[in-house]
Amino acid sequence: MSSSYISSNVQTLKPSGIRKFFDLASKMDNVISLGVGEPDFVTPWNVIEASYHSLEQGYTAYTANAGLLELREEISIYLNDKFHVTYHPETQVLVTVGASQAIDLALRAVLDPLDEVIVVEPCFVSYAPTVNLAGGKAVTVQAKPENEFKILPSEVEAAITEKTKAIIICSPNNPTGTVLNKEELTAIAEVVKKHDLLVISDEIYAELAYDERATSIAAVEDMIDRTILVSGFSKAFAMTGWRLGYVTGPKEIIQAMTKIHQYTMMCAPTMAQHGALEALRNGNESVLEMKVSYRQRRNFVVDALNDMGLSCHLPGGAFYVFPSIKETGMNSEEFAERLLEEQRVAVVPGHVFGESGEGHIRCSYATSMKQLDESMKRLRKFVEKYTD
Structure with missing residues (x-):
């Protein structure tokens, strides 16, 4: 069917930049996803x-x-x-x-x-x-x-x-x-x-x-x-x-x-x-239990990111960190693609969230500490490769 039937407003609508990396990661083995914007907890x-x-x-x-x-x-x-x-x-x-x-x-x-x-x-x-x-x-x-x-x-x-x-x-x-x-x-x-x-x-x-x-x-x-x-x-x-x-x-x-x-x-x-x-x-009790876990994960990830040279402020809420990747010399799209290909870690490039997000990546810490620990090890190896 001809695209002429589709609204011009919709034709110019860009697909979600987040979905691109979910789709890529779903086709790979041994991927740790830090891209998903949802809790890893099951509903109480x-x-x-x-x-x-x-x-x-x-x-x-x-x-x-x-x-x-x-x-x-x-x-x-x-x-x-x-x-x-x-x-x-x-x-x-x-x-x-x-x-x-x-x-x-x-x-x-x-x-x-x-x-x-x-x-x-x-x-x-x-x-x-x-x-x-x-x-x-x-x-x-x-x-x-x-x-x-x-x-x-x-x-x-x-x-x-x-x-x-x-x-x-x-x-x-x-x-x-x-x-x-x-x-x-x-x-x-x-x-x-x-x-x-x-x-x-x-x-x-x-x-x-x-x-x-x-x-x-x-x-x-x-x-x-x-x-x-x-x-x-x-x-x-x-x-x-x-x-x-x-x-x-x-x-x-x-x-x-x-x-x-x-x-x-x-x-x-x-x-x-x-x-x-x-x-x-x-x-309320379930919410408080999840918050305690998220706070622990947040502190761990922020410390790990800053220690490897990716400057990251301590976020006050949600379950995301937004570190700078400028030290690597890559833009956020290139960084996310190479990280996924080389280390099997999925993150979201910052530019999809707006112009001021360029030079950053979004990582969700709504996943297990075991997965976060392994993802930070892989990320450190990747960063060291491109900042030596």
């Missing part, structure tokens, strides 16, 4: 059991478009307890098919053609493409390595035009692990309020903050009515394959998003919603 058994039980009880029909009210109530309680933000469960909470769908819905609900959205890079690879698919224009602002990839308010303000409608931020960040504290978020919030913008705040890694408790920008004074808070169960509760997220925000925006959700998805999977209900009610 009590969550799985709750989902099984819901099926046994006959809960196999659609839920309300916005999700089980009982789950939305628990989400509201959870956000209030953890991050001191208050949302009405009936009108300000929407359960989605993963956090990615929540971001897509938010952008489609608020953007008119050619509205601009500031995307802070390095960032998750879907942000800019999703803005473009929603008819908007992504304007990238580069967070810099010398600031540990923390965006400065002045850099945000310099990118604002009369067409700017929103900014997307992610803290803890994928791919850098950087966490913005309350003071830093407050400074960004001042710029947002000054220019009457919205914030789409991706907080999917908020539970995985290791050195200080994560802060939501929605909790900053006068920000709750201009923040669309996106989160979910994939990362903290090891529920990636369950595809369950949620979004909260001003009533009018959540209602607009729900209208789109009605026509495109109907509702999130019922059995996954019952599992998520159990995760919120009785999953």
Whole structure:
């Protein structure tokens, strides 16, 4: 069939740079993957059991478009307890098919053609493409390595035009692990309020903050009515394959998003919603156990990387490190390809996360200590070869 039938918007859409290395690695033997952005833990058994039980009880029909009210109530309680933000469960909470769908819905609900959205890079690879698919224009602002990839308010303000409608931020960040504290978020919030913008705040890694408790920008004074808070169960509760997220925000925006959700998805999977209900009610102990393990792995990997000469800041959250590979003289694509070919270690080249990611690689430490130890040995051998 002719490609003339395909939307020009989609034709110009680049495939995910992350998938390229997953596909290459899948065809090789003895590969250690540090590329996968998901927990290596199995979903806690009590969550799985709750989902099984819901099926046994006959809960196999659609839920309300916005999700089980009982789950939305628990989400509201959870956000209030953890991050001191208050949302009405009936009108300000929407359960989605993963956090990615929540971001897509938010952008489609608020953007008119050619509205601009500031995307802070390095960032998750879907942000800019999703803005473009929603008819908007992504304007990238580069967070810099010398600031540990923390965006400065002045850099945000310099990118604002009369067409700017929103900014997307992610803290803890994928791919850098950087966490913005309350003071830093407050400074960004001042710029947002000054220019009457919205914030789409991706907080999917908020539970995985290791050195200080994560802060939501929605909790900053006068920000709750201009923040669309996106989160979910994939990362903290090891529920990636369950595809369950949620979004909260001003009533009018959540209602607009729900209208789109009605026509495109109907509702999130019922059995996954019952599992998520159990995760919120009785999953805290499992989350804490995973956090302790991630923190140990983070410290090990950061020490190993710096010791072999790959400069790496200590990330405050998520489960990624973002070391510089500039000392090798290779760009990030070449480094990742050669590392995979020569040492069978899969990482993600930094450039796929934005221009300021070039000269870096993303390594996930969401794998066993045994695998991390072996991968660091292989990486050291590779680095020594190209820096002697």
